[in-house]
Amino acid sequence: xxxxxxxxxxxxxxxxxxxxxxxxxxxxxxxxxxxxxxxxxxxxxxxxxxxxxxxxxxxxxxxxxxxxxxxxxxxxxxxxxxxxxxxxxxxxxxxxxxxxxxxxxxxxxxxxxxx
Amino acid sequence: xxxxxxxxxxxxxxxxxxxxxxxxxxxxxxxxxxxxxxxxxxxxxxxxxxxxxxxxxxxxxxxxxxxxxxxxxxxxxxxxxxxxxxxxxxxxxxxxxxxxxxxxxxxxxxxx
Numbered sequence: 001x002x003x004x005x006x007x008x009x010x011x012x013x014x015x016x017x018x019x020x021x022x023x024x025x026x027x028x029x030x031x032x033x034x035x036x037x038x039x040x041x042x043x044x045x046x047x048x049x050x051x052x053x054x055x056x057x058x059x060x061x062x063x064x065x066x067x068x069x070x071x072x073x074x075x076x077x078x079x080x081x082x083x084x085x086x087x088x089x090x091x092x093x094x095x096x097x098x099x100x101x102x103x104x105x106x107x108x109x110x111x112x113x114x115x
Numbered sequence: 116x117x118x119x120x121x122x123x124x125x126x127x128x129x130x131x132x133x134x135x136x137x138x139x140x141x142x143x144x145x146x147x148x149x150x151x152x153x154x155x156x157x158x159x160x161x162x163x164x165x166x167x168x169x170x171x172x173x174x175x176x177x178x179x180x181x182x183x184x185x186x187x188x189x190x191x192x193x194x195x196x197x198x199x200x201x202x203x204x205x206x207x208x209x210x211x212x213x214x215x216x217x218x219x220x221x222x223x224x225x226x227x
Contacts, residue, residue, distance in 0.1 A: 004158075033214065042119070042204055042217030043159070056213065091158060103149070104215065106159040 025094030
């Protein structure tokens with residue numbers, strides 16, 4: 001079956017622009033996570049959705065970052081007024097339920113470069 | 116605050132060697148620990164997941180152990196192959212949360 005997919009795979013933008021990153025989780029997975037991975041670092045948690053609602057957004061760095069999941073499936077991470085420090089790989093993961101025992105299945109990521 | 120450390124940061128070994136990757140964490144109240152593999156420019160692939168009540172998990176040539184009281188986990192790779200070359204990430208999930216806290220990874224290179 002299809003895994004987690006993310007589009008675009010690469011995004012280059014200019015400082016100050018707005019970007020949207022999309023995540024398609026595995027069909028039927030109710031939990032969805034966004035992480036950000038800077039060069040040479042491990043992924044850092046941004047936000048977790050259970051269904052349509054953001055259950056934990058404690059990892060969002062500031063109010064320029066926002067994420068939605070309106071129908072409980074596809075999610076979009078939105079970044080306003082991008083800064084060079086936002087350059088990173090943005091990873092999406094999904095899991096079948098919110099049980100802590102569930103493995104999280106990761107997508108290939110979107111590499112964002114802010115010039 | 117949970118912190119995860121991985122040692123060594125990079126490792127280069129000849130093909131066929133057995134090797135051990137180390138992971139330590141500061142808060143022992145974890146729900147589970149997971150080892151991931153990441154190839155350049157790719158996402159993460161789950162290798163092994165160890166629940167807090169377990170001591171080890173095995174899959175093929177991989178064996179992961181967990182000592183929660185000392186805050187340590189090891190990933191043992193037997194008879195390493197060039198195809199094992201990748202970055203290996205350790206991540207822990209604390210009780211009451213759903214997010215993983217990752218280490219910075221070990222970059223492994225297996226030489227043919």
